[in-house]
Amino acid sequence: MHKHILNELSTKGLISETQSKQIESYEASKPFSLHWELKTVLYLGVILLNLGLGWLIYDNIDSIGHGVIIGGIAAICIACFAYTYRSRVPFSWQQTESASPYYDYLLLLGCLMFVILEGYLQYQYEIFGTRYGLATFIPMTFFFGVAYFFDHRGALSLAITALASWLGVAVTPADILSSNDFGDSKLVWTGVLLGVILCALAFFSEQQNRKKHFAFTYLNFGIHILFIASLSGLMILETWVVFLPLLILTTTFFIWYARNRASLYFMVVALIYGYIALTYLVFQIRWSYTYTIHEGDIYFYTLYFMSSCAAIIVFLLKYKTILRIKNTEQ
Amino acid sequence: MLAYNPHWLDNTQIQEQIKNWFKKNLITQEQSFLIQQHYPASFYTPNAFIRIGLGFFAAILLGAAQLFFWVVVGLATGGDEMFGIVGFFYLIQSMGCFFILESFIKRRHHYASGIDDILLYTTVGEMIAGMCLLSPYIDDPIPYFCIGLPFLVIGAVRYIDRILTLLAYGCLLTIMLLIVNKIPGLALYLLPFTGIGFSLTAYFLVRKYQKLHHLRYWSGNFQIVEIVSLITFYLSGNFLFIQESAEELFGLPVVPMGWFFWTFTLSVPLGYMYLGLKNKDRGMLWIGLGCVAFAVFTFRTYFYVMPLPYAASLAGGFLFVLAYVAIQYLKKGIPGFTYEPEDTNKPVFLEAEALVVAQTFGHAQTPENDLSFGGGKFGGGGAGGDF
Structure with a gap:
C-alpha cells in the first residue's frame, strides 16, 4: 500500500525523489516489533x-x-x-x-x-x-x-x-455488582464516600502535578463506584432528596471534566449512568401519577426513549460546539 | 458498489501514512501540512468512545422506534391478525433503516461513527429475519442460511464492514458443513477435512486478493477472513474439538484416525508461531499464541501429568523465563526484529491500554478470594460489607 502512496506523492511533486527513496528503504528495513507479544507472555x-x-x-x-x-x-x-x-x-x-x-x-x-x-x-x-x-x-x-x-x-x-x-466495598469489575449488597444504606454511603475520595485524589494529583498519570486509575475506579452507589441510593433506598442532586452533580462534573481534559471515556460513561437515572425517574413519576398501566402508556414510554436518545445523540454529535471545546487534533 | 466516497477512503489512508512518516521525521512539517490539504477527507469518524456511546443510544432509539411502529400498526389492524405478516413488517423496517443509513452516509458523511454501524446491522438483520419468516417453513436449517448469506455478503462489501464479513464467513462454512453432514456413512470422515479445506481455500484466496490494488478498500475485510480462517483451520483438526463433535453428532466415544488429529493438534500451533515469526505476520503470531494455549488445554483434557496448581506455577515460571530470555536476545540484536514498541501514540490506544491495565490488575487480587482464607472476610477483592 505504501508504495502506491509514495508513487502518487512523488508524481504530484509533493515529496522529493530522495525522500521517496529514503522512505522506501525505511519501510523495507523496518524491524518487526515483538513488544506487546512479549509483554503479554x-x-x-x-x-x-x-x-x-x-x-x-x-x-x-x-x-x-x-x-x-x-x-x-x-x-x-x-x-x-x-x-x-x-x-x-x-x-x-x-x-x-x-x-x-x-x-x-x-x-x-x-x-x-x-x-x-x-x-x-x-x-x-x-x-x-x-x-x-x-x-x-x-x-x-x-x-x-x-x-x-x-x-x-x-x-x-x-x-x-x-x-x-x-x-467494606468490592470494586473489582467482576464483583462490583455481585458481591455488594446495595440495599444496605451503610454500604451505599460508604460507596459514595469512596467514590468521592477517589475522584478527589484524581483531581488532587492533576492539580498538584503529583503523579498526574495516576489520575486515570483513580478516576476509573471512582466513577463506577460513585455512580453505582448513588444509583442504588436512588432506586433501592429511594432517598431522592439526596441522591438525585448527587447524580445530577456527578454527571455534570464528568461532562465538565471531559470538556477540560478532553477525556471522552468518562463523558460517555457518565452519560450512560445519567441516562439510567433519568429513565428510572421518568418511569417512577409516570407511575406515581397513574398507579395503573394505561393503554396509552406504551406510546408515552416509546416516545420518551425515542426523544431522549435522539437528544443524547445530538449532544454526542455536537459536543464540541455545545461544550465550546476548541477544535484540536484528536 | 461502495457506500462511502472512495476518494476520501484513499485520502484517509494517505493521511494516516503521512502522520506516521512525519512522526519518524521522514518528511517535514510543511510537507505534511501540504499533503493533508491536498488529500482532504470529510468523513465524520469520531473517537472510539464517542462511537460506542453513539452506537449504544442509537440502538435504544431504533428499538423504541420499532416498538412504536408496531404498536401503531398493531392497533390499526387489530391484534391477532397481524401475526401472519410480521415478516412483511420486518422488510418494511429494514428498508426504512436502509434509507436512513444511506442518508447518514451520503449527506452527513458518517463513516464508522457508531450510528452507521447500528443502522447497518439492523438493516441486514431485519432483512434476513423478514425473508426467513416469509419463506415457507422447512425442517432444515440450510435454506435459511442460504437466504442470509447474500445479504451478509452485500452488507460486508458495500459498507466495508468486518463483523458482517465474519458472519458471512461463518454462514458459508456452516452451509458447507451441513451439506457434507448429509452424505451417509462418509460424513464422519469428511467433516474435519471440509473445515480444513474450506479454511485453506479462504486463506489463500484472501492472501491473493490482498495484493490486488483495486481491491484495496476491502483490505480490512480480507484481514478478518485471514485471521478467522486460521482459527477455523486449527479447530477443524483439533482433537478436543473433533472428539466432542463426534460424540455430539454421531455418538462416537472414540474418534477414528486419532493419531492424525493429535499430530495436527500439537504441530499446527508451532507451525503458526514459526511462520508468523518468519513472515513477520502479526495476526498469525497471535493466533499461534492462542492455539498453543488451546493445544495445552487439549492435552491436559486427555492426559493427566500433574495437579493443576503445580502445572499453573510451572507454566507461569516457564513463560516468564521464556519472555526474559527472548527479550535479552532481542536486546543483543536479532536482524529484522526489535523489542522497541512500534509507534502507535494515538490517544485512543493510550486510553484503552490504561483501561485494560487498571481492570485486569485490579482484578488480579481476587484469586486470593478463591482460597477463602478466614471465610473471605479479609484481604482483597470480595470482602463483605459486614465490618
Whole structure:
C-alpha cells in the first residue's frame, strides 16, 4: 500500500525523489516489533504463578511440605522487591521510565506474593486476630507506598482495591455488582464516600502535578463506584432528596471534566449512568401519577426513549460546539 | 458498489501514512501540512468512545422506534391478525433503516461513527429475519442460511464492514458443513477435512486478493477472513474439538484416525508461531499464541501429568523465563526484529491500554478470594460489607 502512496506523492511533486527513496528503504528495513507479544507472555506468566502458588498453599495447608512452599513464596517475594529496589529509577512525582522490561512485572509478582503470604499468616497464626480491618489496612498502605515509590499503576490498582475492601466495598469489575449488597444504606454511603475520595485524589494529583498519570486509575475506579452507589441510593433506598442532586452533580462534573481534559471515556460513561437515572425517574413519576398501566402508556414510554436518545445523540454529535471545546487534533 | 466516497477512503489512508512518516521525521512539517490539504477527507469518524456511546443510544432509539411502529400498526389492524405478516413488517423496517443509513452516509458523511454501524446491522438483520419468516417453513436449517448469506455478503462489501464479513464467513462454512453432514456413512470422515479445506481455500484466496490494488478498500475485510480462517483451520483438526463433535453428532466415544488429529493438534500451533515469526505476520503470531494455549488445554483434557496448581506455577515460571530470555536476545540484536514498541501514540490506544491495565490488575487480587482464607472476610477483592 505504501508504495502506491509514495508513487502518487512523488508524481504530484509533493515529496522529493530522495525522500521517496529514503522512505522506501525505511519501510523495507523496518524491524518487526515483538513488544506487546512479549509483554503479554510476561503478564500471563505472573497471572499463572499467582494462581498456581496461591492454590498450592491452600492445597497443602496441613501437610509437611507447606513450610517449603511458604519459604519459596517468601523468597520469591523478597527477591522481586530486592530486584526492583536495586534497579529502580530515582523517585520523581512525574511518570518515570521502567528500569527494564521485567521491572513492572516483577514488582507486580512481588505484590501478589505479599497478598498470598499475608493471607497465609492470618489463616495459620491469626496474626491480626479478629481485627480484620488491620488485615486489609496493612496491604493497603504497603501497596500505596509501592505504587508511589516505584511508580507502578498495577500496584495502585491493588491499593485502591485494598482501600475499598478496608471500607467494606468490592470494586473489582467482576464483583462490583455481585458481591455488594446495595440495599444496605451503610454500604451505599460508604460507596459514595469512596467514590468521592477517589475522584478527589484524581483531581488532587492533576492539580498538584503529583503523579498526574495516576489520575486515570483513580478516576476509573471512582466513577463506577460513585455512580453505582448513588444509583442504588436512588432506586433501592429511594432517598431522592439526596441522591438525585448527587447524580445530577456527578454527571455534570464528568461532562465538565471531559470538556477540560478532553477525556471522552468518562463523558460517555457518565452519560450512560445519567441516562439510567433519568429513565428510572421518568418511569417512577409516570407511575406515581397513574398507579395503573394505561393503554396509552406504551406510546408515552416509546416516545420518551425515542426523544431522549435522539437528544443524547445530538449532544454526542455536537459536543464540541455545545461544550465550546476548541477544535484540536484528536 | 461502495457506500462511502472512495476518494476520501484513499485520502484517509494517505493521511494516516503521512502522520506516521512525519512522526519518524521522514518528511517535514510543511510537507505534511501540504499533503493533508491536498488529500482532504470529510468523513465524520469520531473517537472510539464517542462511537460506542453513539452506537449504544442509537440502538435504544431504533428499538423504541420499532416498538412504536408496531404498536401503531398493531392497533390499526387489530391484534391477532397481524401475526401472519410480521415478516412483511420486518422488510418494511429494514428498508426504512436502509434509507436512513444511506442518508447518514451520503449527506452527513458518517463513516464508522457508531450510528452507521447500528443502522447497518439492523438493516441486514431485519432483512434476513423478514425473508426467513416469509419463506415457507422447512425442517432444515440450510435454506435459511442460504437466504442470509447474500445479504451478509452485500452488507460486508458495500459498507466495508468486518463483523458482517465474519458472519458471512461463518454462514458459508456452516452451509458447507451441513451439506457434507448429509452424505451417509462418509460424513464422519469428511467433516474435519471440509473445515480444513474450506479454511485453506479462504486463506489463500484472501492472501491473493490482498495484493490486488483495486481491491484495496476491502483490505480490512480480507484481514478478518485471514485471521478467522486460521482459527477455523486449527479447530477443524483439533482433537478436543473433533472428539466432542463426534460424540455430539454421531455418538462416537472414540474418534477414528486419532493419531492424525493429535499430530495436527500439537504441530499446527508451532507451525503458526514459526511462520508468523518468519513472515513477520502479526495476526498469525497471535493466533499461534492462542492455539498453543488451546493445544495445552487439549492435552491436559486427555492426559493427566500433574495437579493443576503445580502445572499453573510451572507454566507461569516457564513463560516468564521464556519472555526474559527472548527479550535479552532481542536486546543483543536479532536482524529484522526489535523489542522497541512500534509507534502507535494515538490517544485512543493510550486510553484503552490504561483501561485494560487498571481492570485486569485490579482484578488480579481476587484469586486470593478463591482460597477463602478466614471465610473471605479479609484481604482483597470480595470482602463483605459486614465490618
